[in-house]
Amino acid sequence: MDPSPAAPSPPQPPGQCRNWLELPRDVTESILLRLGAIEILTSAQKVCLLWRNICKDPSMWRAVDMRNPGDFWDMPYDLETMCRHAVDRSCGQLVDINVEYFGTDELLNYIADCSSRLRRLRLVSCHSISEEGLSEAAAKLPLLEELNISYCSYWSLTKEPLEVVGRCCPLLKSLKLNSKGHRRPYIECDEEALAIAENMPELRQLQVFGNKLTNDGLLAILDGCPHLESLDLRQCFNVNLTGNLGRRCAEQIKHLRFPTDPTDDIEIHDNGSSDEDCPSGFSDIDYFSDDYGYYEFSGDSDYSYYGDIIDYGDFYFD
Known part of the structure:
Protein backbone atom coordinates (compact mmCIF):
# COMPACT_ATOMS: atom_id res chain seq x y z
CA MET A 1 0.00 0.00 0.00
CA ASP A 2 1.35 3.39 -0.95
CA PRO A 3 2.24 5.65 1.96
CA SER A 4 -0.03 8.56 2.65
CA PRO A 5 0.98 11.78 0.93
CA ALA A 6 2.99 14.18 3.02
CA ALA A 7 0.96 16.79 4.82
CA PRO A 8 1.25 20.28 3.31
CA SER A 9 3.58 22.69 5.01
CA PRO A 10 1.80 24.95 7.51
CA PRO A 11 1.28 28.51 6.30
CA GLN A 12 3.89 31.00 7.34
CA PRO A 13 2.88 33.50 10.00
CA PRO A 14 2.03 36.95 8.64
CA GLY A 15 5.09 39.11 8.13
CA GLN A 16 7.53 36.16 8.11
CA CYS A 17 9.71 36.01 4.97
CA ARG A 18 10.92 32.85 3.29
CA ASN A 19 14.56 31.96 3.92
CA TRP A 20 15.88 31.54 0.39
CA LEU A 21 19.04 29.88 1.72
CA GLU A 22 16.95 26.85 2.68
CA LEU A 23 16.09 26.09 -0.96
CA PRO A 24 17.71 22.96 -2.41
CA ARG A 25 20.94 23.78 -4.22
CA ASP A 26 19.61 22.64 -7.61
CA VAL A 27 16.61 24.97 -7.25
CA THR A 28 18.88 27.89 -6.41
CA GLU A 29 21.07 27.06 -9.41
CA SER A 30 18.01 27.00 -11.67
CA ILE A 31 16.96 30.44 -10.42
CA LEU A 32 20.42 31.95 -10.88
CA LEU A 33 20.76 30.48 -14.36
CA ARG A 34 17.85 32.68 -15.44
CA LEU A 35 20.01 35.73 -14.86
CA GLY A 36 22.47 37.04 -17.43
CA ALA A 37 26.20 37.01 -16.82
CA ILE A 38 26.21 40.73 -16.04
CA GLU A 39 23.60 40.34 -13.30
CA ILE A 40 25.40 37.36 -11.77
CA LEU A 41 28.81 39.04 -11.67
CA THR A 42 27.60 42.41 -10.43
CA SER A 43 24.78 41.41 -8.07
CA ALA A 44 23.83 37.78 -7.46
CA GLN A 45 27.23 36.49 -6.42
CA LYS A 46 27.46 39.19 -3.73
CA VAL A 47 24.29 38.15 -1.89
CA CYS A 48 25.87 35.49 0.34
CA LEU A 49 28.63 32.92 0.53
CA LEU A 50 26.38 30.11 -0.73
CA TRP A 51 25.35 32.04 -3.82
CA ARG A 52 28.96 33.04 -4.48
CA ASN A 53 30.04 29.39 -4.39
CA ILE A 54 27.23 28.40 -6.75
CA CYS A 55 28.11 31.26 -9.12
CA LYS A 56 31.71 30.03 -9.29
CA ASP A 57 30.70 26.52 -10.38
CA PRO A 58 31.80 25.95 -14.02
CA SER A 59 28.44 24.34 -14.82
CA MET A 60 26.85 27.77 -14.30
CA TRP A 61 28.87 29.14 -17.20
CA ARG A 62 28.16 26.66 -19.98
CA ASP A 71 24.63 52.56 -23.70
CA PHE A 72 28.29 52.32 -22.72
CA TRP A 73 28.67 55.91 -21.61
CA ASP A 74 26.29 55.29 -18.69
CA MET A 75 27.57 51.79 -17.86
CA PRO A 76 30.05 51.53 -14.97
CA TYR A 77 31.43 48.17 -16.11
CA ASP A 78 34.22 47.04 -18.40
CA LEU A 79 32.17 44.47 -20.31
CA GLU A 80 35.13 42.93 -22.13
CA THR A 81 36.95 42.23 -18.85
CA MET A 82 33.72 40.87 -17.41
CA CYS A 83 33.19 38.60 -20.42
CA ARG A 84 36.72 37.19 -20.19
CA HIS A 85 36.12 36.44 -16.52
CA ALA A 86 32.89 34.60 -17.37
CA VAL A 87 34.71 32.53 -20.02
CA ASP A 88 37.43 31.68 -17.49
CA ARG A 89 34.84 30.49 -15.00
CA SER A 90 33.48 28.00 -17.53
CA CYS A 91 36.77 26.06 -17.38
CA GLY A 92 36.39 24.99 -21.00
CA GLN A 93 32.74 23.94 -20.67
CA LEU A 94 31.34 26.95 -22.55
CA VAL A 95 29.01 25.91 -25.38
CA ASP A 96 26.87 29.03 -25.87
CA ILE A 97 27.80 32.72 -25.71
CA ASN A 98 25.91 35.86 -26.64
CA VAL A 99 27.90 39.10 -27.01
CA GLU A 100 26.34 42.42 -27.98
CA TYR A 101 27.90 45.74 -28.98
CA PHE A 102 31.29 45.43 -27.24
CA GLY A 103 32.88 42.43 -29.01
CA THR A 104 36.37 42.86 -30.49
CA ASP A 105 38.75 40.66 -32.46
CA GLU A 106 40.81 40.11 -29.32
CA LEU A 107 37.79 39.08 -27.25
CA LEU A 108 36.41 36.81 -29.98
CA ASN A 109 39.70 34.97 -30.30
CA TYR A 110 40.01 34.70 -26.52
CA ILE A 111 36.61 33.01 -26.48
CA ALA A 112 37.65 30.67 -29.30
CA ASP A 113 40.97 29.81 -27.64
CA CYS A 114 39.27 28.90 -24.35
CA SER A 115 36.14 27.25 -25.72
CA SER A 116 36.82 24.67 -28.41
CA ARG A 117 33.47 23.00 -27.55
CA LEU A 118 31.49 26.11 -28.48
CA ARG A 119 28.33 25.28 -30.40
CA ARG A 120 26.43 28.58 -30.40
CA LEU A 121 28.03 31.98 -31.01
CA ARG A 122 25.98 35.17 -31.22
CA LEU A 123 27.73 38.42 -32.09
CA VAL A 124 25.26 41.29 -32.50
CA SER A 125 26.25 44.87 -33.36
CA CYS A 126 29.92 44.13 -32.67
CA HIS A 127 31.43 46.68 -35.05
CA SER A 128 34.96 46.16 -33.74
CA ILE A 129 35.06 42.60 -35.07
CA SER A 130 36.80 42.46 -38.44
CA GLU A 131 36.59 39.88 -41.19
CA GLU A 132 40.08 38.71 -40.28
CA GLY A 133 39.11 38.33 -36.62
CA LEU A 134 36.02 36.31 -37.52
CA SER A 135 38.02 34.05 -39.83
CA GLU A 136 40.71 33.44 -37.22
CA ALA A 137 38.16 32.54 -34.56
CA ALA A 138 36.13 30.28 -36.87
CA ALA A 139 39.21 28.18 -37.55
CA LYS A 140 39.25 27.24 -33.84
CA LEU A 141 35.57 26.28 -33.55
CA PRO A 142 35.04 22.97 -35.39
CA LEU A 143 31.92 22.07 -33.35
CA LEU A 144 30.04 25.31 -34.03
CA GLU A 145 26.40 24.69 -34.99
CA GLU A 146 24.78 28.13 -34.71
CA LEU A 147 26.28 31.48 -35.70
CA ASN A 148 24.70 34.93 -35.51
CA ILE A 149 26.85 37.75 -36.90
CA SER A 150 24.08 40.30 -37.36
CA TYR A 151 24.59 44.06 -37.60
CA CYS A 152 28.33 43.59 -37.06
CA SER A 153 29.48 45.98 -39.76
CA TYR A 154 28.33 49.10 -41.55
CA TRP A 155 29.05 47.32 -44.83
CA SER A 156 28.49 43.80 -46.14
CA LEU A 157 30.93 41.03 -45.41
CA THR A 158 33.03 39.85 -48.29
CA LYS A 159 32.90 36.19 -49.19
CA GLU A 160 36.21 35.23 -47.56
CA PRO A 161 35.13 35.02 -43.88
CA LEU A 162 31.94 33.17 -44.80
CA GLU A 163 34.00 30.70 -46.82
CA VAL A 164 36.28 30.17 -43.82
CA VAL A 165 33.28 29.64 -41.53
CA GLY A 166 31.86 27.09 -43.95
CA ARG A 167 35.13 25.16 -44.29
CA CYS A 168 36.12 25.24 -40.61
CA CYS A 169 32.66 24.70 -39.10
CA PRO A 170 31.26 21.71 -41.02
CA LEU A 171 28.50 21.13 -38.43
CA LEU A 172 26.99 24.60 -38.91
CA LYS A 173 23.20 24.28 -39.11
CA SER A 174 21.97 27.79 -38.36
CA LEU A 175 23.24 31.13 -39.68
CA LYS A 176 21.91 34.62 -39.06
CA LEU A 177 23.50 37.30 -41.24
CA ASN A 178 21.24 40.29 -40.72
CA SER A 179 21.60 43.95 -41.63
CA LYS A 180 19.23 46.88 -41.80
CA GLY A 181 17.09 46.78 -44.94
CA HIS A 182 16.94 49.66 -47.42
CA ARG A 183 14.99 50.20 -50.61
CA ARG A 184 17.42 52.69 -52.18
CA PRO A 185 19.78 52.74 -53.90
CA TYR A 186 19.19 49.50 -55.74
CA ILE A 187 22.42 47.74 -54.86
CA GLU A 188 22.60 44.08 -55.82
CA CYS A 189 25.22 41.74 -54.36
CA ASP A 190 25.22 37.94 -54.37
CA GLU A 191 28.70 37.49 -52.91
CA GLU A 192 27.49 36.46 -49.47
CA ALA A 193 24.75 34.24 -50.90
CA LEU A 194 27.22 32.39 -53.12
CA ALA A 195 29.66 31.91 -50.23
CA ILE A 196 26.84 30.38 -48.18
CA ALA A 197 25.66 28.18 -51.04
CA GLU A 198 29.13 26.86 -51.84
CA ASN A 199 30.40 26.27 -48.29
CA MET A 200 27.49 25.52 -45.92
CA PRO A 201 25.67 22.44 -47.25
CA GLU A 202 24.37 21.35 -43.82
CA LEU A 203 22.38 24.51 -43.08
CA ARG A 204 18.86 23.99 -41.74
CA GLN A 205 18.08 27.59 -40.82
CA LEU A 206 19.14 30.77 -42.60
CA GLN A 207 18.16 34.35 -41.79
CA VAL A 208 19.48 37.05 -44.13
CA PHE A 209 17.33 39.97 -43.03
CA GLY A 210 18.00 43.07 -45.16
CA ASN A 211 20.46 41.33 -47.49
CA LYS A 212 21.18 42.58 -51.02
CA LEU A 213 21.03 39.15 -52.67
CA THR A 214 19.09 38.69 -55.89
CA ASN A 215 17.07 35.82 -57.33
CA ASP A 216 20.32 34.32 -58.64
CA GLY A 217 21.82 34.27 -55.16
CA LEU A 218 18.67 32.77 -53.67
CA LEU A 219 18.62 30.05 -56.33
CA ALA A 220 22.24 29.21 -55.54
CA ILE A 221 21.34 28.84 -51.83
CA LEU A 222 18.45 26.52 -52.66
CA ASP A 223 20.77 24.39 -54.78
CA GLY A 224 23.73 24.41 -52.39
CA CYS A 225 21.83 23.93 -49.10
CA PRO A 226 19.51 20.97 -49.77
CA HIS A 227 18.63 20.48 -46.08
CA LEU A 228 17.41 24.04 -45.60
CA GLU A 229 14.08 24.11 -43.75
CA SER A 230 13.73 27.70 -42.55
CA LEU A 231 14.56 30.76 -44.65
CA ASP A 232 13.97 34.37 -43.59
CA LEU A 233 14.18 36.85 -46.49
CA ARG A 234 12.49 39.82 -44.86
CA GLN A 235 13.57 43.17 -46.30
CA CYS A 236 15.58 41.45 -49.04
CA PHE A 237 14.08 43.82 -51.59
CA ASN A 238 16.05 42.53 -54.59
CA VAL A 239 14.31 39.14 -54.36
CA ASN A 240 11.11 38.53 -56.32
CA LEU A 241 9.37 35.34 -55.22
CA THR A 242 7.10 34.88 -58.20
CA GLY A 243 6.93 32.26 -60.87
CA ASN A 244 9.18 29.20 -60.75
CA LEU A 245 11.40 30.58 -57.97
CA GLY A 246 8.43 31.17 -55.70
CA ARG A 247 7.14 27.66 -56.35
CA ARG A 248 10.61 26.22 -55.71
CA CYS A 249 10.77 27.97 -52.34
CA ALA A 250 7.27 26.82 -51.38
CA GLU A 251 8.17 23.22 -52.19
CA GLN A 252 11.62 23.12 -50.59
CA ILE A 253 11.29 25.42 -47.53
CA LYS A 254 8.97 24.55 -44.64
CA HIS A 255 9.17 27.95 -42.94
CA LEU A 256 9.56 30.84 -45.37
CA ARG A 257 9.44 34.55 -44.53
CA PHE A 258 8.88 36.82 -47.54
CA PRO A 259 10.70 40.14 -48.16
CA THR A 260 7.62 42.19 -47.25
CA ASP A 261 6.51 40.15 -44.22
CA PRO A 262 6.07 42.05 -40.91
CA THR A 263 9.15 42.52 -38.73
CA ASP A 264 7.43 42.87 -35.35
CA ASP A 265 9.16 39.79 -33.94
CA ILE A 266 12.73 40.80 -34.79
CA GLU A 267 14.88 43.35 -33.00
CA ILE A 268 16.51 45.67 -35.51
CA HIS A 269 19.82 46.98 -34.16
CA ASP A 270 20.27 50.40 -35.73
CA ASN A 271 22.73 51.79 -33.18
CA GLY A 272 21.28 55.20 -32.69
CA SER A 273 19.40 55.99 -35.90
CA SER A 274 15.70 56.56 -35.46
CA ASP A 275 12.96 54.69 -37.26
CA GLU A 276 10.07 56.69 -35.92
CA ASP A 277 9.08 57.65 -39.43
CA CYS A 278 9.79 54.17 -40.79
CA PRO A 279 7.61 51.74 -38.81
CA SER A 280 8.45 48.85 -41.13
CA GLY A 281 12.05 48.95 -39.94
CA PHE A 282 13.78 50.26 -43.04
CA SER A 283 14.60 53.72 -44.31
CA ASP A 284 14.97 55.12 -47.81
CA ILE A 285 17.10 58.04 -46.71
CA ASP A 286 19.78 56.23 -44.72
CA TYR A 287 21.37 55.18 -47.98
CA PHE A 288 20.55 58.07 -50.26
CA SER A 289 20.17 61.80 -49.87
CA ASP A 290 19.50 64.27 -52.66
CA ASP A 291 21.39 66.97 -50.78
CA TYR A 292 24.37 65.07 -49.44
CA GLY A 293 24.85 62.15 -51.76
CA TYR A 294 25.52 58.52 -50.85
CA TYR A 295 25.96 57.37 -47.26
CA GLU A 296 26.34 53.87 -45.84
CA PHE A 297 24.69 54.76 -42.54
CA SER A 298 23.66 57.86 -40.71
CA GLY A 299 24.85 58.55 -37.19
CA ASP A 300 28.06 58.17 -35.26
CA SER A 301 29.81 54.83 -35.73
CA ASP A 302 32.23 54.97 -32.81
CA TYR A 303 31.04 52.66 -30.06
CA SER A 304 34.39 51.87 -28.46
CA TYR A 305 34.32 52.07 -24.71
CA TYR A 306 37.11 51.72 -22.22
CA GLY A 307 35.66 51.81 -18.74
CA ASP A 308 37.23 51.38 -15.35
CA ILE A 309 38.14 47.91 -14.18
CA ILE A 310 35.01 46.40 -12.76
CA ASP A 311 34.55 46.16 -9.01
CA TYR A 312 32.86 42.85 -8.26
CA GLY A 313 32.38 43.66 -4.61
CA ASP A 314 33.36 41.94 -1.39
CA PHE A 315 32.63 38.48 -2.72
CA TYR A 316 34.86 38.67 -5.79
CA PHE A 317 37.61 36.08 -5.73
CA ASP A 318 39.74 34.47 -8.44
Missing part, protein backbone atom coordinates in the same frame (compact mmCIF):
# COMPACT_ATOMS: atom_id res chain seq x y z
CA ALA A 63 26.00 29.46 -21.44
CA VAL A 64 27.10 33.09 -21.10
CA ASP A 65 24.59 35.81 -21.97
CA MET A 66 26.21 39.26 -22.22
CA ARG A 67 23.24 41.09 -23.68
CA ASN A 68 23.25 44.76 -22.73
CA PRO A 69 21.53 48.00 -23.81
CA GLY A 70 24.63 49.28 -25.62
Whole structure:
Protein backbone atom coordinates (compact mmCIF):
# COMPACT_ATOMS: atom_id res chain seq x y z
CA MET A 1 0.00 0.00 0.00
CA ASP A 2 1.35 3.39 -0.95
CA PRO A 3 2.24 5.65 1.96
CA SER A 4 -0.03 8.56 2.65
CA PRO A 5 0.98 11.78 0.93
CA ALA A 6 2.99 14.18 3.02
CA ALA A 7 0.96 16.79 4.82
CA PRO A 8 1.25 20.28 3.31
CA SER A 9 3.58 22.69 5.01
CA PRO A 10 1.80 24.95 7.51
CA PRO A 11 1.28 28.51 6.30
CA GLN A 12 3.89 31.00 7.34
CA PRO A 13 2.88 33.50 10.00
CA PRO A 14 2.03 36.95 8.64
CA GLY A 15 5.09 39.11 8.13
CA GLN A 16 7.53 36.16 8.11
CA CYS A 17 9.71 36.01 4.97
CA ARG A 18 10.92 32.85 3.29
CA ASN A 19 14.56 31.96 3.92
CA TRP A 20 15.88 31.54 0.39
CA LEU A 21 19.04 29.88 1.72
CA GLU A 22 16.95 26.85 2.68
CA LEU A 23 16.09 26.09 -0.96
CA PRO A 24 17.71 22.96 -2.41
CA ARG A 25 20.94 23.78 -4.22
CA ASP A 26 19.61 22.64 -7.61
CA VAL A 27 16.61 24.97 -7.25
CA THR A 28 18.88 27.89 -6.41
CA GLU A 29 21.07 27.06 -9.41
CA SER A 30 18.01 27.00 -11.67
CA ILE A 31 16.96 30.44 -10.42
CA LEU A 32 20.42 31.95 -10.88
CA LEU A 33 20.76 30.48 -14.36
CA ARG A 34 17.85 32.68 -15.44
CA LEU A 35 20.01 35.73 -14.86
CA GLY A 36 22.47 37.04 -17.43
CA ALA A 37 26.20 37.01 -16.82
CA ILE A 38 26.21 40.73 -16.04
CA GLU A 39 23.60 40.34 -13.30
CA ILE A 40 25.40 37.36 -11.77
CA LEU A 41 28.81 39.04 -11.67
CA THR A 42 27.60 42.41 -10.43
CA SER A 43 24.78 41.41 -8.07
CA ALA A 44 23.83 37.78 -7.46
CA GLN A 45 27.23 36.49 -6.42
CA LYS A 46 27.46 39.19 -3.73
CA VAL A 47 24.29 38.15 -1.89
CA CYS A 48 25.87 35.49 0.34
CA LEU A 49 28.63 32.92 0.53
CA LEU A 50 26.38 30.11 -0.73
CA TRP A 51 25.35 32.04 -3.82
CA ARG A 52 28.96 33.04 -4.48
CA ASN A 53 30.04 29.39 -4.39
CA ILE A 54 27.23 28.40 -6.75
CA CYS A 55 28.11 31.26 -9.12
CA LYS A 56 31.71 30.03 -9.29
CA ASP A 57 30.70 26.52 -10.38
CA PRO A 58 31.80 25.95 -14.02
CA SER A 59 28.44 24.34 -14.82
CA MET A 60 26.85 27.77 -14.30
CA TRP A 61 28.87 29.14 -17.20
CA ARG A 62 28.16 26.66 -19.98
CA ALA A 63 26.00 29.46 -21.44
CA VAL A 64 27.10 33.09 -21.10
CA ASP A 65 24.59 35.81 -21.97
CA MET A 66 26.21 39.26 -22.22
CA ARG A 67 23.24 41.09 -23.68
CA ASN A 68 23.25 44.76 -22.73
CA PRO A 69 21.53 48.00 -23.81
CA GLY A 70 24.63 49.28 -25.62
CA ASP A 71 24.63 52.56 -23.70
CA PHE A 72 28.29 52.32 -22.72
CA TRP A 73 28.67 55.91 -21.61
CA ASP A 74 26.29 55.29 -18.69
CA MET A 75 27.57 51.79 -17.86
CA PRO A 76 30.05 51.53 -14.97
CA TYR A 77 31.43 48.17 -16.11
CA ASP A 78 34.22 47.04 -18.40
CA LEU A 79 32.17 44.47 -20.31
CA GLU A 80 35.13 42.93 -22.13
CA THR A 81 36.95 42.23 -18.85
CA MET A 82 33.72 40.87 -17.41
CA CYS A 83 33.19 38.60 -20.42
CA ARG A 84 36.72 37.19 -20.19
CA HIS A 85 36.12 36.44 -16.52
CA ALA A 86 32.89 34.60 -17.37
CA VAL A 87 34.71 32.53 -20.02
CA ASP A 88 37.43 31.68 -17.49
CA ARG A 89 34.84 30.49 -15.00
CA SER A 90 33.48 28.00 -17.53
CA CYS A 91 36.77 26.06 -17.38
CA GLY A 92 36.39 24.99 -21.00
CA GLN A 93 32.74 23.94 -20.67
CA LEU A 94 31.34 26.95 -22.55
CA VAL A 95 29.01 25.91 -25.38
CA ASP A 96 26.87 29.03 -25.87
CA ILE A 97 27.80 32.72 -25.71
CA ASN A 98 25.91 35.86 -26.64
CA VAL A 99 27.90 39.10 -27.01
CA GLU A 100 26.34 42.42 -27.98
CA TYR A 101 27.90 45.74 -28.98
CA PHE A 102 31.29 45.43 -27.24
CA GLY A 103 32.88 42.43 -29.01
CA THR A 104 36.37 42.86 -30.49
CA ASP A 105 38.75 40.66 -32.46
CA GLU A 106 40.81 40.11 -29.32
CA LEU A 107 37.79 39.08 -27.25
CA LEU A 108 36.41 36.81 -29.98
CA ASN A 109 39.70 34.97 -30.30
CA TYR A 110 40.01 34.70 -26.52
CA ILE A 111 36.61 33.01 -26.48
CA ALA A 112 37.65 30.67 -29.30
CA ASP A 113 40.97 29.81 -27.64
CA CYS A 114 39.27 28.90 -24.35
CA SER A 115 36.14 27.25 -25.72
CA SER A 116 36.82 24.67 -28.41
CA ARG A 117 33.47 23.00 -27.55
CA LEU A 118 31.49 26.11 -28.48
CA ARG A 119 28.33 25.28 -30.40
CA ARG A 120 26.43 28.58 -30.40
CA LEU A 121 28.03 31.98 -31.01
CA ARG A 122 25.98 35.17 -31.22
CA LEU A 123 27.73 38.42 -32.09
CA VAL A 124 25.26 41.29 -32.50
CA SER A 125 26.25 44.87 -33.36
CA CYS A 126 29.92 44.13 -32.67
CA HIS A 127 31.43 46.68 -35.05
CA SER A 128 34.96 46.16 -33.74
CA ILE A 129 35.06 42.60 -35.07
CA SER A 130 36.80 42.46 -38.44
CA GLU A 131 36.59 39.88 -41.19
CA GLU A 132 40.08 38.71 -40.28
CA GLY A 133 39.11 38.33 -36.62
CA LEU A 134 36.02 36.31 -37.52
CA SER A 135 38.02 34.05 -39.83
CA GLU A 136 40.71 33.44 -37.22
CA ALA A 137 38.16 32.54 -34.56
CA ALA A 138 36.13 30.28 -36.87
CA ALA A 139 39.21 28.18 -37.55
CA LYS A 140 39.25 27.24 -33.84
CA LEU A 141 35.57 26.28 -33.55
CA PRO A 142 35.04 22.97 -35.39
CA LEU A 143 31.92 22.07 -33.35
CA LEU A 144 30.04 25.31 -34.03
CA GLU A 145 26.40 24.69 -34.99
CA GLU A 146 24.78 28.13 -34.71
CA LEU A 147 26.28 31.48 -35.70
CA ASN A 148 24.70 34.93 -35.51
CA ILE A 149 26.85 37.75 -36.90
CA SER A 150 24.08 40.30 -37.36
CA TYR A 151 24.59 44.06 -37.60
CA CYS A 152 28.33 43.59 -37.06
CA SER A 153 29.48 45.98 -39.76
CA TYR A 154 28.33 49.10 -41.55
CA TRP A 155 29.05 47.32 -44.83
CA SER A 156 28.49 43.80 -46.14
CA LEU A 157 30.93 41.03 -45.41
CA THR A 158 33.03 39.85 -48.29
CA LYS A 159 32.90 36.19 -49.19
CA GLU A 160 36.21 35.23 -47.56
CA PRO A 161 35.13 35.02 -43.88
CA LEU A 162 31.94 33.17 -44.80
CA GLU A 163 34.00 30.70 -46.82
CA VAL A 164 36.28 30.17 -43.82
CA VAL A 165 33.28 29.64 -41.53
CA GLY A 166 31.86 27.09 -43.95
CA ARG A 167 35.13 25.16 -44.29
CA CYS A 168 36.12 25.24 -40.61
CA CYS A 169 32.66 24.70 -39.10
CA PRO A 170 31.26 21.71 -41.02
CA LEU A 171 28.50 21.13 -38.43
CA LEU A 172 26.99 24.60 -38.91
CA LYS A 173 23.20 24.28 -39.11
CA SER A 174 21.97 27.79 -38.36
CA LEU A 175 23.24 31.13 -39.68
CA LYS A 176 21.91 34.62 -39.06
CA LEU A 177 23.50 37.30 -41.24
CA ASN A 178 21.24 40.29 -40.72
CA SER A 179 21.60 43.95 -41.63
CA LYS A 180 19.23 46.88 -41.80
CA GLY A 181 17.09 46.78 -44.94
CA HIS A 182 16.94 49.66 -47.42
CA ARG A 183 14.99 50.20 -50.61
CA ARG A 184 17.42 52.69 -52.18
CA PRO A 185 19.78 52.74 -53.90
CA TYR A 186 19.19 49.50 -55.74
CA ILE A 187 22.42 47.74 -54.86
CA GLU A 188 22.60 44.08 -55.82
CA CYS A 189 25.22 41.74 -54.36
CA ASP A 190 25.22 37.94 -54.37
CA GLU A 191 28.70 37.49 -52.91
CA GLU A 192 27.49 36.46 -49.47
CA ALA A 193 24.75 34.24 -50.90
CA LEU A 194 27.22 32.39 -53.12
CA ALA A 195 29.66 31.91 -50.23
CA ILE A 196 26.84 30.38 -48.18
CA ALA A 197 25.66 28.18 -51.04
CA GLU A 198 29.13 26.86 -51.84
CA ASN A 199 30.40 26.27 -48.29
CA MET A 200 27.49 25.52 -45.92
CA PRO A 201 25.67 22.44 -47.25
CA GLU A 202 24.37 21.35 -43.82
CA LEU A 203 22.38 24.51 -43.08
CA ARG A 204 18.86 23.99 -41.74
CA GLN A 205 18.08 27.59 -40.82
CA LEU A 206 19.14 30.77 -42.60
CA GLN A 207 18.16 34.35 -41.79
CA VAL A 208 19.48 37.05 -44.13
CA PHE A 209 17.33 39.97 -43.03
CA GLY A 210 18.00 43.07 -45.16
CA ASN A 211 20.46 41.33 -47.49
CA LYS A 212 21.18 42.58 -51.02
CA LEU A 213 21.03 39.15 -52.67
CA THR A 214 19.09 38.69 -55.89
CA ASN A 215 17.07 35.82 -57.33
CA ASP A 216 20.32 34.32 -58.64
CA GLY A 217 21.82 34.27 -55.16
CA LEU A 218 18.67 32.77 -53.67
CA LEU A 219 18.62 30.05 -56.33
CA ALA A 220 22.24 29.21 -55.54
CA ILE A 221 21.34 28.84 -51.83
CA LEU A 222 18.45 26.52 -52.66
CA ASP A 223 20.77 24.39 -54.78
CA GLY A 224 23.73 24.41 -52.39
CA CYS A 225 21.83 23.93 -49.10
CA PRO A 226 19.51 20.97 -49.77
CA HIS A 227 18.63 20.48 -46.08
CA LEU A 228 17.41 24.04 -45.60
CA GLU A 229 14.08 24.11 -43.75
CA SER A 230 13.73 27.70 -42.55
CA LEU A 231 14.56 30.76 -44.65
CA ASP A 232 13.97 34.37 -43.59
CA LEU A 233 14.18 36.85 -46.49
CA ARG A 234 12.49 39.82 -44.86
CA GLN A 235 13.57 43.17 -46.30
CA CYS A 236 15.58 41.45 -49.04
CA PHE A 237 14.08 43.82 -51.59
CA ASN A 238 16.05 42.53 -54.59
CA VAL A 239 14.31 39.14 -54.36
CA ASN A 240 11.11 38.53 -56.32
CA LEU A 241 9.37 35.34 -55.22
CA THR A 242 7.10 34.88 -58.20
CA GLY A 243 6.93 32.26 -60.87
CA ASN A 244 9.18 29.20 -60.75
CA LEU A 245 11.40 30.58 -57.97
CA GLY A 246 8.43 31.17 -55.70
CA ARG A 247 7.14 27.66 -56.35
CA ARG A 248 10.61 26.22 -55.71
CA CYS A 249 10.77 27.97 -52.34
CA ALA A 250 7.27 26.82 -51.38
CA GLU A 251 8.17 23.22 -52.19
CA GLN A 252 11.62 23.12 -50.59
CA ILE A 253 11.29 25.42 -47.53
CA LYS A 254 8.97 24.55 -44.64
CA HIS A 255 9.17 27.95 -42.94
CA LEU A 256 9.56 30.84 -45.37
CA ARG A 257 9.44 34.55 -44.53
CA PHE A 258 8.88 36.82 -47.54
CA PRO A 259 10.70 40.14 -48.16
CA THR A 260 7.62 42.19 -47.25
CA ASP A 261 6.51 40.15 -44.22
CA PRO A 262 6.07 42.05 -40.91
CA THR A 263 9.15 42.52 -38.73
CA ASP A 264 7.43 42.87 -35.35
CA ASP A 265 9.16 39.79 -33.94
CA ILE A 266 12.73 40.80 -34.79
CA GLU A 267 14.88 43.35 -33.00
CA ILE A 268 16.51 45.67 -35.51
CA HIS A 269 19.82 46.98 -34.16
CA ASP A 270 20.27 50.40 -35.73
CA ASN A 271 22.73 51.79 -33.18
CA GLY A 272 21.28 55.20 -32.69
CA SER A 273 19.40 55.99 -35.90
CA SER A 274 15.70 56.56 -35.46
CA ASP A 275 12.96 54.69 -37.26
CA GLU A 276 10.07 56.69 -35.92
CA ASP A 277 9.08 57.65 -39.43
CA CYS A 278 9.79 54.17 -40.79
CA PRO A 279 7.61 51.74 -38.81
CA SER A 280 8.45 48.85 -41.13
CA GLY A 281 12.05 48.95 -39.94
CA PHE A 282 13.78 50.26 -43.04
CA SER A 283 14.60 53.72 -44.31
CA ASP A 284 14.97 55.12 -47.81
CA ILE A 285 17.10 58.04 -46.71
CA ASP A 286 19.78 56.23 -44.72
CA TYR A 287 21.37 55.18 -47.98
CA PHE A 288 20.55 58.07 -50.26
CA SER A 289 20.17 61.80 -49.87
CA ASP A 290 19.50 64.27 -52.66
CA ASP A 291 21.39 66.97 -50.78
CA TYR A 292 24.37 65.07 -49.44
CA GLY A 293 24.85 62.15 -51.76
CA TYR A 294 25.52 58.52 -50.85
CA TYR A 295 25.96 57.37 -47.26
CA GLU A 296 26.34 53.87 -45.84
CA PHE A 297 24.69 54.76 -42.54
CA SER A 298 23.66 57.86 -40.71
CA GLY A 299 24.85 58.55 -37.19
CA ASP A 300 28.06 58.17 -35.26
CA SER A 301 29.81 54.83 -35.73
CA ASP A 302 32.23 54.97 -32.81
CA TYR A 303 31.04 52.66 -30.06
CA SER A 304 34.39 51.87 -28.46
CA TYR A 305 34.32 52.07 -24.71
CA TYR A 306 37.11 51.72 -22.22
CA GLY A 307 35.66 51.81 -18.74
CA ASP A 308 37.23 51.38 -15.35
CA ILE A 309 38.14 47.91 -14.18
CA ILE A 310 35.01 46.40 -12.76
CA ASP A 311 34.55 46.16 -9.01
CA TYR A 312 32.86 42.85 -8.26
CA GLY A 313 32.38 43.66 -4.61
CA ASP A 314 33.36 41.94 -1.39
CA PHE A 315 32.63 38.48 -2.72
CA TYR A 316 34.86 38.67 -5.79
CA PHE A 317 37.61 36.08 -5.73
CA ASP A 318 39.74 34.47 -8.44
